[in-house]
Amino acid sequence: MSEVQKKWYVLRAISGKEHKVKEYIDYEIAHTNLGDFVSQVLIPTEKTVQVRNGKKVVKERSYLPGYVLVEVALVGEVAHHLRNVPNVLGFLGGLDNPTPLRLSEVNRILGTVDEMQEVGAEEPTIVYTLGESVKVNYGPFSGFSGIIEEINTEKRKLKVMVKIFGRKTPIELGFMQVEKE
Numbered sequence: 114m115s116e117v118q119k120k121w122y123v124l125r126a127i128s129g130k131e132h133k134v135k136e137y138i139d140y141e142i143a144h145t146n147l148g149d150f151v152s153q154v155l156i157p158t159e160k161t162v163q164v165r166n167g168k169k170v171v172k173e174r175s176y177l178p179g180y181v182l183v184e185v186a187l188v189g190e191v192a193h194h195l196r197n198v199p200n201v202l203g204f205l206g207g208l209d210n211p212t213p214l215r216l217s218e219v220n221r222i223l224g225t226v227d228e229m230q231e232v233g234a235e236e237p238t239i240v241y242t243l244g245e246s247v248k249v250n251y252g253p254f255s256g257f258s259g260i261i262e263e264i265n266t267e268k269r270k271l272k273v274m275v276k277i278f279g280r281k282t283p284i285e286l287g288f289m290q291v292e293k294e
Contacts, residue, residue, distance in 0.1 A: 119152055119186045120213035123205035128179040130200035131156045135181060137198050150191045153184040157222055164251065164289045180205070182222070187211065239288055247273060247291040254284055258294060 126134045135154050142148040157176040162169055181201075185191060192211065196203055206212030214222075241247070241264055249257045254275060262283060263272035269288045274281045 119150075119184050121182055121184050121219045122187070122211050122213055124181040124183055124195060124198075125202040125205055126179055126181050127200045127202065131175055131179070131181050134198055134200050137200075138181075138183070138195070141194075141198075147191070147194060150188060151183060151185045151195075153182075155182040155184075155223075157182065166251070169289065177222075182214075182219075239293075241271060241288070241293075246294045247271070248294050249273070249275070249284075249286060249290060250292050251290045252286070254286075259284070 124134065135156055138147075138151065138154045142151055142154075157180070158173045159176045161172050161174055163172060164170070183195065185195065192204070195201065204211030241261055243261055243264065245261045247259060247261060249255055249259070254277075257275045257277070259273040259275035261271055262274050265271070271286050271288065271291060273284050273286055273291065275284050276282075
């Protein structure tokens with residue numbers, strides 16, 4: 114079969130079911146002739162860093178919730194087949210004529226995702242300012258609120274004035290031990 118021009122389209126999916134849609138389409142590509150028309154199925158994701166119990170947890174979450182990118186040649190019944198995948202609401206652009214993404218849009222989306230993959234590996238950049246009110250979320254002073262007195266960005270430490278038993282007490286905390294109020 115001759116190689117048909119494939120373009121990127123956006124499938125609208127039920128939010129939270131993007132991975133199920135991708136799994137289903139990947140299965141169809143492997144087990145039917147859909148692989149002749151569909152070359153890639155992508156879910157744009159980003160890595161986020163959260164602090165749980167004082168430990169950094171890197172999670173991956175959908176960058177465009179409810180959307181799945183598909184590189185496909187819409188010939189014959191292919192559009193109908195993709196539209197009838199479970200959890201798919203349809204193509205972005207309508208039923209009759211789905212609008213393909215411009216190459217610049219695809220590169221921008223994929224480029225943004227690549228940057229976010231790299232950024233996720235580094236420390237999260239949280240900007241604190243002097244006099245800002247923060248809440249301690251880990252350690253013996255968990256739950257206390259205080260005001261930032263000093264910031265040491267090299268060591269990623271803050272000196273926070275916390276009121277304990279009616280007295281202001283300075284505490285040195287890491288950036289990840291506090292959250293903005």
